[in-house]
Amino acid sequence: MSKKKQKDPGRGIAQLLQTLSKKDTASETTRGQKRNRDGTPVVTIPKVEAVREDVFPQKGTGKLMKPEKTATAPTIRDRPRRASPLAKQSSSKPISKLPNPLPGRKTSHKPDEQLKESLQPATPLSRRQDALLHTRKTLPIWPHADSIRSALRKNNILVLTGETGSGKSTQVPQFLASEPWCTKCIAITQPRRVAAISLARRVAEEMGSHFGRQSPAAKVGYCVRFDNATGPNTKIKFLTEGMLLQETLRDPTLQQYSAVVVDEVHERSVNVDLILGFLKNLVAGVEQGQKRKHPLKVVVMSATADVEALVRLFNNDSNSLDEKGSEAAETDDTDSEGSWSGISSDAESDHKDQSKKSKSQSKSNSKSKSKTSQVATCFVEGRQYPVKTTYLPEPTQDWVESALIRIFQINHREPLPGDILVFLTGQDTIESLEKLVNDYAEGQAKDVPKLLCLPLFAALPQHAQQLVFNPTPPRTRKVILATNIAETSVTVPGVRFVIDCGKSKIKQFRNRLGLETLLSKPISKSAAIQRQGRAGREAPGQCYRLYTEESYNDFDERTTPEILRCDLSHAILTMKARGVDEVVNFPFLDRPHREALEQALLQLLNLGCMSDTGSITELGLKVAKLPLTPALGRVLVEAARPERDCLSEAIDIISALSVEDVFLNLVTEERKEEAEAARRELYRREGDHMTLLVTVQRYAEEQSDRKAWCQRHFVSHRAMQNVMNIRKQLHSQSLSLLPPSSSSSSSSLTAHQPPSTLTETKAASLLRCLLRGFIANTARLMPDGSYKTLTGSQTVAIHPSSVLFGRKTEGIVFTEFVYTGKAWARGVSACQLDWMGEVVGELMGS
DNA sequence: GAGCACTGC
Structure with missing residues (x-):
């Protein structure tokens, strides 16, 4: 709020333009997308003719293009059918039409x-x-x-x-x-x-x-x-x-x-x-x-x-x-x-x-x-228009500001049409740049194109994502502020200018700590080239890199393959279940580090998926067949045991954990408070997992209008539909997990059930199942009020999205452990220390 | 007091 200069848009523009002329000394090189393997340019191939969208089917257009198939049909049906003129981004505006994956034919809503x-x-x-x-x-x-x-x-x-x-x-x-x-x-x-x-x-x-x-x-x-x-x-x-x-x-x-x-x-x-x-x-x-x-x-x-x-x-x-x-x-x-x-x-x-x-x-x-x-x-060879690439002459500390300057420079100098795609790292930078652009745009002269700022990131609601596909209104330039969702998953039409901040948030698993980090890192050369190429899909384009050519030269050649930076337990179980006995001998394109392999083998041993001779157990084979991580699969198997007797409830929880956030993320304070009040009847003091259980149960029991139910409770209908799909799949797959004798429980899985009540014994049983899969993700309360993990003595904080945020309980178990400037536990439940002791005892004993 | 992107018989 201290940025007073924004309040004077007219002056702001003048200042911006001044800055522009200074930055014009930026070194410029021309490069087409065609290049040698080291990323250096190759003589650009002559263009045959305009590349039309329908000549090259666009692949990987991400979740923005919903498949026209039955499984996802409900999502499509949910969308407003009536076309509406493109308007401001009041986020609840109906969209005029879906992107058409096959131009030449109308996108059907049925x-x-x-x-x-x-x-x-x-x-x-x-x-x-x-x-x-x-x-x-x-x-x-x-x-x-x-x-x-x-x-x-x-x-x-x-x-x-x-x-x-x-x-x-x-x-x-x-x-x-x-x-x-x-x-x-x-x-x-x-x-x-x-x-x-x-x-x-x-x-x-x-x-x-x-x-x-x-x-x-x-x-x-x-x-x-x-x-x-x-x-x-x-x-x-x-x-x-x-x-x-x-x-x-x-x-x-x-x-x-x-x-x-x-x-x-x-x-x-x-x-x-x-x-x-x-x-x-x-x-x-x-x-x-x-x-x-x-x-x-x-x-x-x-x-x-x-x-x-x-x-x-x-x-x-x-x-x-x-x-x-x-x-x-x-x-x-x-x-x-x-x-x-x-x-x-x-x-x-x-x-x-x-x-x-x-x-x-x-x-x-x-x-x-x-x-x-x-x-x-x-x-x-490919077909791509040449893209002229410009670097900054000097490194910048504040690439949000640099991006802002470039956006207005392009808008002042370049004729329409030609939308701008800006690659940023995450929601926070996208939203702050969006605000800045909108503030400065007010002060623009009348004769320059209007700017229409559109954010684009995965957590954005579907209808807001769709806006980037709408045709650009007359005398207007779209400015799409995107994460790397626009790098591969989504192809935004009409882009001729790319602004690349040179960074992205990368997930990396830390073997020793058993947590994943999500931090902003420099991208690779191949990612930078991919981003640059987004400007040359429809016509010759320009790419502004918000870093120096020297920095670019220091980038890694390619992005580290996922297998070198993820938790390998799932991959190894997958291999073992397919008869790969010696994991170290598997023909990897990139061989994971020994430590990562060892850590994953240890994890599988603790879950009981592998014996200490390194062979897959019967239980491990069951877990491998499930469409879940080994830890969640282990929870499911545990819940099927007769003495636990909570398979159906465990499936509800696991299904909800398998999708992106079930609870909508609200922007304004007002809406947040409203949501808190509406959801209160779903919240459970045992924590997030029981809260998810109640949410899934209530949704499933709602027979009249599930969509309205979601709106009332600020729950994502799309996510819940996905939950129901997964739930159905898990139900049919887990019948084989039940002991043959318990025909009554297996019928209770499929039969219609009366409105469910979550008893304390059921909750306790579920939490013990969770502990069996997530014993590594447990922490206890310290005298100073912080939490420290049981195994690594690592300080961990309850994530603000948790219903247990700000609460103190002797022990917690959590299904996600992420470091983003601080070690956060997400998906948290309260649990008793002696339950943890039971599981640890079982592990030591066996 | 905070969330890169995908995916699964």
């Missing part, structure tokens, strides 16, 4: 029916197919079709690097579908649900096929959690990475597939790393005579991936490389030279170098094998 309508009578499938064929032929990947096919006839593995807009995700599966070896289904993995669904829809159109559940004849389908839209004739199946991993539990050799295409590998999720390792083992196993009738073809696709590392992963016997160091063996490779570089095009020389290197390594290190699989590589 998914299935309208989709069918629009597909069938209006445009016969084949006519649409013919129309699309024309645009398909203009994709950069199109000329590579034959070489991709022939590479996979000769080899089982292809590493395909294709930059944004190359068309690889939609075309590669179609290139392969008619191949003689392709007798079964092709799987294509995606990191996000929306991407899987919208790609499937697009490919179905291009093939002139029905899609998903439209018809049993559909050749293209998708499979994501809660929504399996595949049929008996599905030939091309888009699925999330997690889904494919689940399938490997039932079908370890992936018999149902002739090929697996792993897309977006450069994002390096833990799941993709596991999939690559499993596929590597599978391909190697098949070559050694493991039971698979046909070889499995694997295509690894990535935007900027380290081709060399991928080739090495599939080419070497990394186990022997790491552990055995066996003698060099001569393999007959006289005829393999051709297949190595056979189809690389633009980057041929580059890749030849790599393959030689990899090959010599494989020769000297790997064990003798009659048939080492060869890896083909292919590079496909």
